Amino acid sequence: xxxxxxxxxxxxxxxxxxxxxxxxxxxxxxxxxxxxxxxxxxxxxxxxxxxxxxxxxxxxxxxxxxxxxxxxxxxxxxxxxxxxxxxxxxxxxxxxxxxxxxxxxxxxxxxxxxxxxxxxxxxxxxxxxxxxxxxxxxxxxxxxxxxxxxxxxxxxxxxxxxxxxxxxxxxxxxxxx
Numbered sequence: 001x002x003x004x005x006x007x008x009x010x011x012x013x014x015x016x017x018x019x020x021x022x023x024x025x026x027x028x029x030x031x032x033x034x035x036x037x038x039x040x041x042x043x044x045x046x047x048x049x050x051x052x053x054x055x056x057x058x059x060x061x062x063x064x065x066x067x068x069x070x071x072x073x074x075x076x077x078x079x080x081x082x083x084x085x086x087x088x089x090x091x092x093x094x095x096x097x098x099x100x101x102x103x104x105x106x107x108x109x110x111x112x113x114x115x116x117x118x119x120x121x122x123x124x125x126x127x128x129x130x131x132x133x134x135x136x137x138x139x140x141x142x143x144x145x146x147x148x149x150x151x152x153x154x155x156x157x158x159x160x161x162x163x164x165x166x167x168x169x170x171x172x173x174x175x176x177x
Contacts, residue, residue, distance in 0.1 A: 001026055029053035029062075039064040104168035106130055109138045109161040112173040116159065121147045122177075125154050136163045136171075144177065 005022040012018070023031045031048040038047025050063045058079050065073040079085070109130055118124070127142035138161045143154040157177035164171045 002031075005030065023048075025051075038067055040067060040070045101166070101168060105138060105161075105163055108163075108168050108170055109140070109173075112161055112170055113140060113159050116173065116175065118144065118175060118177070123147070133160075136165050137161065138163075 003024040005024055007019050007021045009017050009019050018034055020032060020034045023033065025031050029051040030053075032050040032052075033048050035045075037049045038044060039049055040047075042048070047067075049065070049067075050061060052059070052061050054060075058077055060078055061074075061076040062072045063074040063076070113127075122144050124142050124144050127140055130138045130140050133139045140159045140161075142157050142159060144157055145151070145154050155177065157175055159175050160173070161170055162172045163169060
């Protein structure tokens with residue numbers, strides 16, 4: 001049983017377009033078809049030059065790049081494309097780790113900032129976002145009023161969070177007012 005999954009119109013750099021249809025073929029593979037393309041053993045208009053299949057526990061792409069050849073020209077095993085196969089410290093892994101560390105540090109810094117006691121007489125009236133100051137420090141400027149002191153404008157302070165190197169564990173957090 002064949003089930004049409006959808007048709008997509010692809011746009012080339014030259015401005016031309018081509019429609020490509022994906023069809024589920026008995027839950028054994030997904031066929032890629034396009035008008036004017038086919039394979040050796042099918043009638044015109046009914047062939048598929050490429051399929052995606054799960055074969056013997058492996059996801060693969062099978063391609064018939066030559067309409068005159070019965071055997072596939074290429075079989076691409078995608079086993080090494082599994083995310084679980086990614087080696088440590090590949091550029092993508094390092095980027096993800098760095099992004100996760102930055103996000104975890106901001107969460108930890110926010111929690112520390114929100115729970116830090118600036119004193120009974122101090123009220124925060126505004127703040128900016130976090131800025132990095134070296135590899136393991138975040139700083140947030142904030143504006144405050146001290147009820148014991150008279151000022152026309154609010155005062156500026158900084159909240160500083162230092163992390164243990166390469167972690168989101170806080171080594172020290174303090175204000176500078």
